[in-house]
Amino acid sequence: MAADELKVRSEKLRKAGLAIAGIMGGVIFGIVALTVPFVLPALRKYCLPYVPATPIQTETVLRHIRGRAGRVVDLGSGDGRVCIAAAKQGNFAVGYELNPWLVWYSRWRALLSGVRQTTEFHRRNLWKVDLGEYSTIIIFGVDTMMEPLWTKISKEVLSKQTPLRVIACRFPLHQQTPTISHEMGPHSVWVYDYFTM
CATH class of the missing domain: 3.40.50.150 (Vaccinia Virus protein VP39)
Incomplete structure (x- = not known):
């Protein structure tokens, strides 16, 4: 019974680890997707940062x-x-x-x-x-x-x-x-x- 219980716990931990990794990957992807369009203009021939009109x-x-x-x-x-x-x-x-x-x-x-x-x-x-x-x-x-x-x-x-x-x-x-x-x-x-x- 202890071996079966250990196996179930191990499977739950594996699924939780995958879920956490998926969430972290999604968060990192979201941050990159939001920031890249603001950073890329700075890498062009003419650096054009976003500065709102006053x-x-x-x-x-x-x-x-x-x-x-x-x-x-x-x-x-x-x-x-x-x-x-x-x-x-x-x-x-x-x-x-x-x-x-x-x-x-x-x-x-x-x-x-x-x-x-x-x-x-x-x-x-x-x-x-x-x-x-x-x-x-x-x-x-x-x-x-x-x-x-x-x-x-x-x-x-x-x-x-x-x-x-x-x-x-x-x-x-x-x-x-x-x-x-x-x-x-x-x-x-x-x-x-x-x-x-």
């Missing part, structure tokens, strides 16, 4: 897109706060973001905010997006990407010679003179206008 930045950007015709694009849209706020004031706003969790979160927030019909959020590398259809471009990037991004904007948008407003947050466009600048440390915003009417 309330001051958001309000400054909104002031400069209010009443503008055409589509607005937010490059590095993060949690979607700028696009959602823009849509609430009547703009059609499109956000591009690399982190899939932030894209899903932005879509969910847009739905809850009642602006799902006037916003779009895409998981896409901004270097592979055609910017030619936008009349307002909002950039949340890093200093090292501003010059190549300006080259991209010049080729895809300025070549059409249509009115364009570029709003750069945190870092200005290299070798461009802003129409308006709000230099407020981490809340800084620079506005550039081309072919204005």
Whole structure:
């Protein structure tokens, strides 16, 4: 009887060990799945960490897109706060973001905010997006990407010679003179206008 009891206990311990190992594996997988999209942008050519727009930045950007015709694009849209706020004031706003969790979160927030019909959020590398259809471009990037991004904007948008407003947050466009600048440390915003009417 003792041998049978020992065998049953041993089997229970084995099953408990497997269950604990399975739970721990699931927890580790979940942590990796949640953190990798936030870490990977730091390993790209241009390190693009997720840093949310500040309330001051958001309000400054909104002031400069209010009443503008055409589509607005937010490059590095993060949690979607700028696009959602823009849509609430009547703009059609499109956000591009690399982190899939932030894209899903932005879509969910847009739905809850009642602006799902006037916003779009895409998981896409901004270097592979055609910017030619936008009349307002909002950039949340890093200093090292501003010059190549300006080259991209010049080729895809300025070549059409249509009115364009570029709003750069945190870092200005290299070798461009802003129409308006709000230099407020981490809340800084620079506005550039081309072919204005």
